[in-house]
Amino acid sequence: MIRVVLPAHLRALAHVGGEVALDVQGQATQRSVLDALETRYPMLRGTIRDHVTQQRRAFVRFYACEEDLSHDQPDAPLPESVATGAEPFMVVGAMAGG
Numbered sequence: 001m002i003r004v005v006l007p008a009h010l011r012a013l014a015h016v017g018g019e020v021a022l023d024v025q026g027q028a029t030q031r032s033v034l035d036a037l038e039t040r041y042p043m044l045r046g047t048i049r050d051h052v053t054q055q056r057r058a059f060v061r062f063y064a065c066e067e068d069l070s071h072d073q074p075d076a077p078l079p080e081s082v083a084t085g086a087e088p089f090m091v092v093g094a095m096a097g098g
Helices: 008-014 030-040
Strands: 002-005 020-022 060-064 089-093
Touching (some): 002 030, 008 089, 020 030
Parallel strands (some): 002 089
């Protein structure tokens, strides 16, 4: 089980109250986690990744084990503690402005 923490607006859209637990087939990567998340919660398609390019949206960041994974390759393995469910994969809405 992979634990995923979503920002409040995506939790509201997906109608979930807290962490989401996902079964991910094969290796745990950003792509496999997001694919599983969008399969289980189709209303999230296009909110985290672009519909066409599948690239991360500009104001979305990914964190795990106190590290920013946002610029890692989508098929790079996630840390072992995320793959085992000990640590969550966090989707965070970035803030900008002045």
